Amino acid sequence: MDQTSKLTKALFKNTKNPRLAWHLFKRILSSYSPSSSPCYLRSMPIIVRILIGAQMHREIDELPQLVLVSQHLDVALTSLTSFVQSLASLGHLDKAVLHFKSLRTRFPAMPPSVSLYNVLLQSSLKGNRPDFVKWLYTDMIAAGVKPETYTFNLLIQSFCDSGRLDDARDLFDKMSEKGCQPNEFSIGILVRGFCKAGFTVQGLELLNQTRNGHPSPNRVVYNTLVSSFCKEDRIDEAEKLVERMRDQGLFPDVVTFNSRISALCRVGKILEASRIFRDMQMDEELGLPRPNVITYNIMLKGFCKEGMLEEARALLDKMKKVGNFMTLESYNTWLWGLVRNGELSEARLVLNEMLSKGIEPNIYSYNIIMDGLCRKHMLSDAKALIDLMRSTGIFPDTVTYSILLHGFCSKGKTIEAKNILQKMIRNDCSPNSYTCNILLHSLWKEERTSEAEEMLQKMSKKGYQFDTVTCNIVVNGLCRSGELDKALEIVNEMWTNGPASLDKGNSIVSLVNHMQNVSNRFPDVITYTTIINGLCKVGRLEEAKKKFIEMTAKGLHPDSVVYDSFIQTFCKQGKISSAYRVLKDMERNGCSKTIQTYNSLILGLGSRNQIFEIYGLMDEMRERGICPDVCTYNNIISHLCDGGKIKDATSLLHEMLDKGITPNISSFKILIKAFCKSSDFGFAYELFEVALSVCGQKEPLYSLMFNELLAGGQVSEAMEMFEASLDRSFGLKNFMYKDLIDQLCRDDRFNDANFLVQKLIDRKFEFNHSSVMPVIDGLNERGDKQQANELATKMMKLALEDGYGNKTCYSERSNIDGRLKKAGGSDWQDILQRDDGSGIALKTLKHVQKGWGQGCISSLQPQKNYFDDYYDGNG
Template sequence: MSAYGPSFPIIFNHKSEPSSPSQKPFIPNPTCTSLSDPINADDAETRPHPTVREVCALLDLRRAWNPTQEGRLRHLLRRLTPHQVCAVIRAQSDERVSVDFFRWADRQWRYRHSPDAYHALLEVLSRTKMCQTSKRVLRLMARRGVDRRPEAFAHAMVSCGRARRVEEAMEVFALMLKAGVELDLLVCNTAVKVLVAAKLFDRAVRFVERMRWAGIEPDVVSFNCLIKGYCDVGRVEEALGLIKEMPFRGCAPDKISYYTVMGFLCKEKRVEEVEVLLEKMERDSNLVPDQVSYNTVIHMLSKHGHGDEAIGFVREAEERGFRIDKVGYSAVVSAFCKNGRMDEAKEVLDKMFVRGCDPDVVTYTAIVDGFCRVGDVDSAREVVERMYENGCKPNTVTHTALLNGLCRIGRSVEALDMLKSSEDEWWTPSAISYSVVMHGLRREGWLSGACELVSRMIDNGFLPTPVEINQLIQELCRGGKAREAKEFMEECLRKGCAINVVNFTTVIHGFCQAGDLESALSLLDDMYLNNKRPDVITYTVVIDALGKNGRLEELTKLTEKMLQKGVNPTPLTYRIVIHWHCHSGTVKELFKLLKKMLSRRALRSVYHQAIEKLCGLGKLDEAYSLLDRVLRSGAELDANTCDVFVGSYLNRGDSLLAYKVVWRMLKRNLNPDVHLCQRVWECLMSEGKSEEAKILMVQFVGRGLLLPQHV
């Protein structure tokens, strides 16, 4: 048995490099072809080999390995040719398994990978964000003296680009030059592609210019990358200018050059220019539109909702003798359905039958979804029945569209019945199917049914997201069912759902709103037991609840605990702490707590907030003790706070203290509000304190500030 145990070791750190088979490509650029096909000619021969199939089957069972199975894999490894090893690496749906297999095989006694295996692994990694792993493979190749071809560096650069680490991609490029690997067009185009995808268009343009200095002439792929970059930043005129300039640079544009600009025009709703550009493509570049051209334009127009223009190109293509397939028609149908134009969609469907192009499940599903969008679920059901009559079985997407339509018009119970009968009707719900019905039940207020559906969803192998769980928890808490919300969350946690801090905070907030503070505090402690670290929002919710219940001592202790846990207060936390301490009159305790909080996160307006709150509550003596703290910087914020002070004293009829505040402001070079000072002066005069009123007048005249009556 291997020293690594019954399953593959995690050789490289995948935590910071997410990889998923369903990951969307980072650079969906039609102007740049892939570095190589996922399975080359060699793989076409080796992949069906029985030994390769057996190895892949063993890898699929890796989580339940025993010593016998690992011994069998070790035996098979020695029978694999280098090409077959590459086939195994490429055949894995999860790229991390490819990495683990590569490393596991590399550590077997008297086995050494061929150079092709390293390149195959880098090719696989180029489909992921695992750039650090790609760089480690490059370093491993250097240490072992394995020849590093230019495409190896290109694959690593693509991986860095997918991870949005452009500088690291360019470091790989520099590493290639330093290693003395001959620069070629493939690597240069990869660099341009990565820069364009990262929105670093100016750097991409400079890079293309430097390619010439290095003796490498840009090809059509290089220019197509730049054309895409121009379109991405909205500079379509410059993109067209580059197309016009390309022949003078020794590189004629191809159809992809024009398609890229057409796609941008469709996106920007400049549809009338698409046909002009298509004519220009034929006239200026002698590129005659073919079947692919029309299919591309039809799909681009349909994607952005331009159904009328798309059907116009369908007619033009058919007049030229091209046959539009069901995929093209389905795109047009989908465009009409998304805009709620069901009559036009049905006309296209009828036209498909006339042309002998039978609609497929995608076409019918688009129509079902379209009827559901306009609220005509009965017509959608008729379409489903018509599918069966025409020998086209509805799939999960079709049924999910119908479920969504039922839920949108308030018939979620009917949707639930349909979901329950899925097994009898021979279709399998997906996670989206369950989510659609769950949200419908939630919106209609049947929360118990929604919770039961989530439980059934989990039992069938589909885990709801934390966001979906939180929406249900919020609805339960709004209905005063915080305890049921807690039980629901704990059930999801037990069944393996990803419960996060937000979910706990929502339940805690529900308990606080219901006045069940003890349960809120208990759940706060449970978060640590479940390895969930409360954030500042969690603490702030509980701190506010403690203040509302007059439990100031516990409020202070919890705030101190928050600071000890390394959680910094937010301005909202400060406001809540200040509000409840001032309201309770525990000003000394407030000052001590604020000092600790400020040591973690400074907030200049803290004492201003405290003064304004105390003044608002009529506790001027406590507020006056803070005046020195706000008069230190002489800023406008300080003047505004002092104005609040002055107004509060005047409202209390204490003109002398108001005068003292104004005097202290003037000593700090702060200009008080002129109208407030007018009131202070009038009050002093009416109370016979003419000396103070005179001093106030002198100070104002000396500073060039005159009271309104003297202007």
């Protein structure tokens, strides 16, 4: 073994000792002889890998000069070619191209080999450097190096990756002119490029045009097209291609079938997918491929997506019997399916099963469970899951924390969410734009503007990436808070994307304008939809129209939501003809009517009592397959009731129930009010009972029925309804109970009135104290002095307890001498101004005022004799 061979062997052994390896390589250079060329050339890739791994950049840059000094010209060229190839292969493309250009300068008469160009072109593709691809091809032609088919394939790939499909196709067609024939890989690259860009039909046309004079497309090309048609839900075209494959002797493989099954599952055709899956398992005579683990997982996910858990369990049992099909991916798919269908307890058991079988859950497994817990608002359990993850050696990632943060934000617990964000950062887990946007959206939703602005500033200082979504959240928040002018400024600044000075006091605009690391922050359709909707809501239609024009001028195509904003505003204003003009423009631009469109039009037509036209719209909705929602029916029912057509309105309620559209409280309120207005209280009560069975025992239904009965003079029935409401402990805010007590007193039903008041006091309800005064007066005038005395004493005690604030308040706050805060309606302070001769009320209140602030309630309690004196006529 010669000296060079020994040194090369020593170099191999010292790959982990970069300094010694470098010295050994320099010895190899000085010991070179023609007989040792193979060993010497093998040492070049080794030393390059060692130097790059050790980040010895100075030595890397010295290496070419050492080779040139110590070697003959032809050997040096070969060595430097290997050097450049090694740099490119190891991902150091910039250095590789730099040294390649130096090589071209030093050896202009000795052009590089086509293989070197191919290596550099391939590395440029991997590094997404189309500029290098263009330069290398130009240099290649200038150097007189003839491209190979492989070279053209690389160039076609580069054009496809850059979206230049026309150039890729043009180069493909000109390959034969350059002396290179396309091969099956050329066709495959171009077809894949078309499919990836969404031009599957053009890919199929290319397949049809390459029959003559080109190699036959292989199974991969067909699978690419089949998969692409399936992804576009064009199942029929995919099936035709499968038949064509068979005709050409290319029997579909498991990849083909997996694409078909996946596409069918995606569009909900689970039974058809299941049939193909069954055939793959059973029909061996047809030569069908056997299902693999991917096939099983696709079917498992398909069953779970459609909520077919029994079928999924049966499939799972079969997978377990097969054995090797129960992989981590399979378990994760099953976890996802269980969580998706609300079976969180079973999902936890599956997680334990994985651990017991030695299949370690990964971060995705835990994130699935985390998502399920947060969706169920089991936030304490979600936080505990993080500790479990850490105990198994898996650390939460950005997705984990983002899910948890979203869970707290969805419940309005913004402070806890901010704590999670801080904990996330402390644990060296960097938030991404999605994480920050979640919290930012929550702050704006809660109208905590200053905190949202502060968060933006902190995120900007820390260099977090912002995008259009971030800006849209800010714009939406400003629109919700009524600061439309600030929102408009931000939209304008999003276009200019420059640090223009804003001297308008808009700190948020200035902040967004100066944010660092903002990627793709140009306005999109959502931006304009938000701002246009905000302008329409406040009636600034002319500005909304200008934004609409600006939107289209910027190349953004309005969607149905934008048009619906205009239609809804015009309909609310009664400008139906304007709404229909917008509708016509909407359909001309390819936007379909939505349920919101129809609801707005029905609202507008109803305001003009155009019932016939409304029914026409309902028929049109059915023809277009748009199901009316509860809002649609409520609008129509309301308009029918306003027009006195209560029976027709009731039939629509029956229609809702028949079609499985659950009426809401508003549906029943409209009808109950209409029947009560027409004095049909019997039918109104029947509707009330139906409403309770559909919507549950809800306060708005009881308060409505009570108020309508009372307003209609049905005092006894109203009293029964009020007692039932008290038994259910509803709040009294929406009950006209004071009017009921007044009416009972006017009807000389003082015992009933006293009974209700006593019930209010005993049950510790918050109620208006002034409602008791007619009862006290009435009982006294009737001679029931003891009852009046007891009731007055109780009321005085309640008023005093309110004043000191050291006991539970059972009444609405008073406002005597500014010591009791008034909560609305008439109160004790109001009674001081009464001129109806209510002596007991006036005297009681004056005594309360006199004793105010004497230190304790007990000092004022022995006042029974005071009332006795009054009742004896000594007042």
